[in-house]
Amino acid sequence: MSAWKQVEDDQGRVYYYNPDTQETSWENPEALLASIWTTYTTEDGKEYYYNETTGETTWEKPAELEAPKEAAGAQGSELQDGAEPSGADKDEKTLDLDRKLALEPLLRSTLVNLAPADPAESRRSFQAMLEEGGVDSTWSFEKVIRTFIKNKTYWAVDDAVERRALYEDYLVNKLQRESSSKSGLIEEFKKNFLREIHRYLSEGKVTAHTRWVSAKRLLTKDQNPVFEHSILPDGELEKLYDECTDKIRSQQKQDLQKQKDQALGELEAYLLQITSGAGNEAQTWDQLYARLQTDARFKANRHFQVLTKLDILQLYATKIYPVLAGRLRAQLAGLEKKNLRSDRHARDAYKALLRTKPITANTQFKRVLPQLENEDAFIELCGRNGSTPLELFWDIVEDLRQLQKVKKDLIEHSLRAHIGLTPGSLDYEDTLATLAQFMSALGLVKDERLADVDLCSEKGKNELALIYETLNSELQAQKHAEQAVLARKTNTRVHALAEWICSHREAIDGSLLAWEKPAEKPCEASSSTNSEGGESTSAPAVICISDRDAEVKTGRVDPALWREKMAGVDVFDALRTTLDRHYTKTPEKAEQALLDALAQCLKEVAALLTNSLTRKRTAAAPSAQESKRARPEGEKKPVLMNY
Numbered sequence: 001m002s003a004w005k006q007v008e009d010d011q012g013r014v015y016y017y018n019p020d021t022q023e024t025s026w027e028n029p030e031a032l033l034a035s036i037w038t039t040y041t042t043e044d045g046k047e048y049y050y051n052e053t054t055g056e057t058t059w060e061k062p063a064e065l066e067a068p069k070e071a072a073g074a075q076g077s078e079l080q081d082g083a084e085p086s087g088a089d090k091d092e093k094t095l096d097l098d099r100k101l102a103l104e105p106l107l108r109s110t111l112v113n114l115a116p117a118d119p120a121e122s123r124r125s126f127q128a129m130l131e132e133g134g135v136d137s138t139w140s141f142e143k144v145i146r147t148f149i150k151n152k153t154y155w156a157v158d159d160a161v162e163r164r165a166l167y168e169d170y171l172v173n174k175l176q177r178e179s180s181s182k183s184g185l186i187e188e189f190k191k192n193f194l195r196e197i198h199r200y201l202s203e204g205k206v207t208a209h210t211r212w213v214s215a216k217r218l219l220t221k222d223q224n225p226v227f228e229h230s231i232l233p234d235g236e237l238e239k240l241y242d243e244c245t246d247k248i249r250s251q252q253k254q255d256l257q258k259q260k261d262q263a264l265g266e267l268e269a270y271l272l273q274i275t276s277g278a279g280n281e282a283q284t285w286d287q288l289y290a291r292l293q294t295d296a297r298f299k300a301n302r303h304f305q306v307l308t309k310l311d312i313l314q315l316y317a318t319k320i321y322p323v324l325a326g327r328l329r330a331q332l333a334g335l336e337k338k339n340l341r342s343d344r345h346a347r348d349a350y351k352a353l354l355r356t357k358p359i360t361a362n363t364q365f366k367r368v369l370p371q372l373e374n375e376d377a378f379i380e381l382c383g384r385n386g387s388t389p390l391e392l393f394w395d396i397v398e399d400l401r402q403l404q405k406v407k408k409d410l411i412e413h414s415l416r417a418h419i420g421l422t423p424g425s426l427d428y429e430d431t432l433a434t435l436a437q438f439m440s441a442l443g444l445v446k447d448e449r450l451a452d453v454d455l456c457s458e459k460g461k462n463e464l465a466l467i468y469e470t471l472n473s474e475l476q477a478q479k480h481a482e483q484a485v486l487a488r489k490t491n492t493r494v495h496a497l498a499e500w501i502c503s504h505r506e507a508i509d510g511s512l513l514a515w516e517k518p519a520e521k522p523c524e525a526s527s528s529t530n531s532e533g534g535e536s537t538s539a540p541a542v543i544c545i546s547d548r549d550a551e552v553k554t555g556r557v558d559p560a561l562w563r564e565k566m567a568g569v570d571v572f573d574a575l576r577t578t579l580d581r582h583y584t585k586t587p588e589k590a591e592q593a594l595l596d597a598l599a600q601c602l603k604e605v606a607a608l609l610t611n612s613l614t615r616k617r618t619a620a621a622p623s624a625q626e627s628k629r630a631r632p633e634g635e636k637k638p639v640l641m642n643y
Helices: 029-035 063-081 087-103 117-131 142-149 162-201 213-223 234-274 285-293 296-300 302-306 309-355 366-374 376-381 389-421 436-444 456-503 558-566 571-581 587-616
Strands: 005-008 014-018 021-024 037-041 046-052 513-516 541-545 550-554
Touching: 142 162, 142 213, 142 389, 162 213, 162 234, 213 234, 234 296, 234 302, 234 309, 285 309, 296 302, 309 389, 366 389, 366 571, 376 389, 389 436, 389 456, 436 456, 456 571, 456 587, 541 587, 550 587, 558 587, 571 587
Parallel strands: 513 541
Antiparallel strands: 005 014, 014 021, 037 046, 541 550
C-alpha cells in the first residue's frame, strides 16, 4: 500500500503527506518517479522508454512504471480473494463516503474564464508559480507541464510559445541571481581571509616576506576556521596571499623611500654645512664618511638610521660632490682670471722694454739678450703662461720686417724702372755691387713714392743698408738658382751630344776628335805632349779604344774650331745656344763654359763606348767538367743484429 496520502489544505490545494517520515510534497513522489520515464513509439509500432533525467533509452519497461500497476493489482486481488464484506459494512462505508463528499466544497470548472484581464500580471503569476514550485535548471519544460498542468495559473498564459519563453526567462534570471549570490559569497570570504592574514601580520606570526607554504602550514596548525572552511581552491588562496604580501611589501617600500627622502634632504643640508668651511672642500669621500661615523649630531638624528652607506654615497656623488667641485672650479676660475691679468701686465711691460732697445728687422735675439736678462720686466715674464720673451721679440722683428719688405719692394721697383728708362746707366746687378753705388743710384731716382725715404739721417742710412743687404741677398739667391738651372740644362745637352758622337764617329772631323786603337804597347803620353810635358797645340783630342774600354788621351779642345766644324748639328747648337744666352754680358765666360762642357762631353763619350764594349764581350767557354771519381770505400764493419 502506498505510504503517501493525498491531503487538501484550507485553500483546497492538494498535497501529499507521508505519515512515516513526516514529509510533505506538492507532487506525488510515486507518480513523479514514474513520470521521469516517457513512452515513445517508433515508425514500425514498437514502444521504447526514455529517461528525461539521465537521458537513458531502453526497450524494456522500467520497474518504476511497473510499480504503480503492481500496487493497484495487489489491491484488486485483495478485494477478489478476500471475503465479501457484509451488508452492514457496506452501509457503514457508504455513509462515511457520503458524509465526506457532503463536507467537500463544490469545485467549479477551471477551464472557463482562466485568463486574467492583465497579460503582464499573468506573466508575473506564471513565473511566481515556477518560483514557488522550486523549478531550477534541472527541470525540463515537459516536467514543468506535467507538474503545473492542473494549476490554473499555468493556464493563465494561454499561448504555449509564450509559456516556454517565460520558462526560459525564469531560468536565466534565476541563474543570474544565484551567480551574484555566489560572487558575493566569494567576495565575503576573500575579505575574511585577508582580514586573517592582516591579523597574522600584526601579531608577527608572518611577515611580508613569508612564503605561502609557510603561511599555509601555520594556518593549518592554528586550525584557522576561515582557512578550514575555504570555498576557494588552494591555488586561488595562494594567489590571494601573494597579492596581499606584494601590496604590503610595496607599501613598506614606499614608506621606507619616504623616510629615506626625508633623511637625505636633512643629511644634504647638514653635509653642505660641514663642508663649507675653509679646508673642508678637499675632503675625500672616505674622510667625510669616517667623520660622519663619529659625528654626534649624525648619530642623534633617528631619521639617518634608515640610510645605508650606499644611500649616503649616492647623495654625496649626486648632490655634495658637484657643489664642492663647483666651488673649486669657481676658485680656479678666479685664480686663472687673476693670473691672466697679471700675465697681460707682464707682457705689456716687456713690450715697453723692447721698444727702448735698438731692434731692427735683421736683429737676432742673442744680440739683445745681454741687455734684457737683468731687467725686471724680462725676469717677471719668464715662466708665465702665454707668449714667451722670445716670441714677443720675434713679433716685433716680424712687424719691422713687414714694414721693411714694403719699403724694399718699393725701392726695388723704382730702381729697376729708373735703370730701364736711363740709357747708359749701370744695370741692376752692377748697381747692387756695392752699398755706395746703391745709395748713389737711389739718389738719382725721381719717384714720388720714395719721398718719405730718409737718405740723410743715420737711422735712415742704417735702414737703407738693411734693405741693400736684403736686395743683394735676394739677387745672389736668384743667381744661384739660375746657375743651378744652367747646370741641369748643360748636363742634358752634353749627354745628348755625347750620344750623338758615339753614333756618328765616322762623321766627326779629324781635327776635332781622333780615334785610336792601342798598339802592342799602350799609347804613351809623349805622343800627345811636347817635350816640356805640356799639351800639344796642334793635335786634336784622341780617344783610344781597346777591346775592353775606351779612354780619352790628352789633346787640344778648341771651342772656336768646334763651333766652326759642328755648326748645323742640332745637339751642339742647343748646347752652344744655352751657354751663349746665359753669358750674354760676358762672352769670355761663355767660351770657358763651352770648353768645360766639351771636355765633359769627351769623358761621357769614352764612358758610353766602354759600356758598349763591355756589353758586346762574349763570355769565356766553360772548361770541360771532370768525370766523377768513385769515392773510395772505407773498411766495412760488421753489423750487430739483436734478435
